[in-house]
Amino acid sequence: MTSSLPVVRDVPSLRREVAAWRGSGRTIGLVPTMGALHEGHLSLVRTAKERCDRVITTLFVNPRQFAPHEDFERYPRDEAGDSAMLVAAGCDLLYAPERAVMYPEGFATNVIVSDVSTPLEGEFRPHFFGGVATVVTKLMLQALPDRTYFGEKDYQQLQVVRRMTRDLDIPVTIEGCPTVREADGLAMSSRNAYLSPDQRRVAARLNHIIHDTIKAVHAGAPIEAAEQEAAQHLIAAGFTSVDYVAIRDAETLAPVNDLARPTRILAAAWLGKTRLIDNMAV
Ligand code: PAF
Numbered sequence: 001m002t003s004s005l006p007v008v009r010d011v012p013s014l015r016r017e018v019a020a021w022r023g024s025g026r027t028i029g030l031v032p033t034m035g036a037l038h039e040g041h042l043s044l045v046r047t048a049k050e051r052c053d054r055v056i057t058t059l060f061v062n063p064r065q066f067a068p069h070e071d072f073e074r075y076p077r078d079e080a081g082d083s084a085m086l087v088a089a090g091c092d093l094l095y096a097p098e099r100a101v102m103y104p105e106g107f108a109t110n111v112i113v114s115d116v117s118t119p120l121e122g123e124f125r126p127h128f129f130g131g132v133a134t135v136v137t138k139l140m141l142q143a144l145p146d147r148t149y150f151g152e153k154d155y156q157q158l159q160v161v162r163r164m165t166r167d168l169d170i171p172v173t174i175e176g177c178p179t180v181r182e183a184d185g186l187a188m189s190s191r192n193a194y195l196s197p198d199q200r201r202v203a204a205r206l207n208h209i210i211h212d213t214i215k216a217v218h219a220g221a222p223i224e225a226a227e228q229e230a231a232q233h234l235i236a237a238g239f240t241s242v243d244y245v246a247i248r249d250a251e252t253l254a255p256v257n258d259l260a261r262p263t264r265i266l267a268a269a270w271l272g273k274t275r276l277i278d279n280m281a282v
Helices: 011-023 039-051 079-089 128-143 152-167 190-194 197-203 205-218 223-237
Strands: 028-033 054-059 093-095 147-151 173-177 241-249 263-271 274-281
Touching: 011 028, 011 054, 011 093, 011 128, 028 039, 028 128, 039 054, 039 079, 039 147, 039 173, 054 079, 054 128, 079 093, 093 128, 128 147, 128 152, 147 152, 152 173, 152 263, 152 274, 190 274, 197 205, 197 263, 205 223, 205 241, 205 263, 205 274, 223 241, 223 263
Parallel strands: 028 054, 028 147, 054 093, 147 173
Antiparallel strands: 241 263, 263 274
16 A cells, blocks of 8 residues: 655645755755646656655746736646555655745845746746746745756756756756657647647657658758748647747757757647647767
């Protein structure tokens, strides 16, 4: 029988657990999540557990990273189910704060990262990285882990968090882990639960078209033409609209003219009311 996962919901309780582990010389890994866990999150927990003695997973659906018209209200929530999966993956503690713990009355601080936050997701979801940077800063300062784990699925988020952690001298190592995919290539995401069976079939095309675009640029296709062609292929495959397909510098996400430096292809497209993102190394 699996035992249940200990849960704390406020900062003093979290810090008591962390202090006890530190007192006995343990290293600590943190996995920030918004719950609705899938294999992608669990792979972060397992990696954290391989590299750290104790693993804390955070569960907080962060209102500050959703715009008013976005899916905050309908975002899937299942703490009991998440908790059972986390025990099996080796997590030691769940930190699930209420909104008032994270954003008490009078909360007035925003962490804004420029440059790497500005293009792509920053253009289409202008509120998003401010919300992410603020909550991730708080979670890391509340737990003070040795390492914090993020999936490469949200590639720009990972670069924003890296930049912010360096800029603010937060004494935590940021680790990015590979995207976990379904058998047909679709990147795992809590939002895949919104897809109808027909949309789910189309969704897998996103990753295939990314692959084809990588092949095309390696074969000499000009970058801008390859991006435009990929967007056309997505629409032809059944996507409702395309926010971007972009080949960018892998660290700064600035536009590139060639593949001289490490380069990443990133895409965001809509299937009905569901927005999917994916990315790969070029
Ligand atoms: O990637 C996510 O699930 C969220 O953006 C994060 C990092 C947990 C912050 O709310």
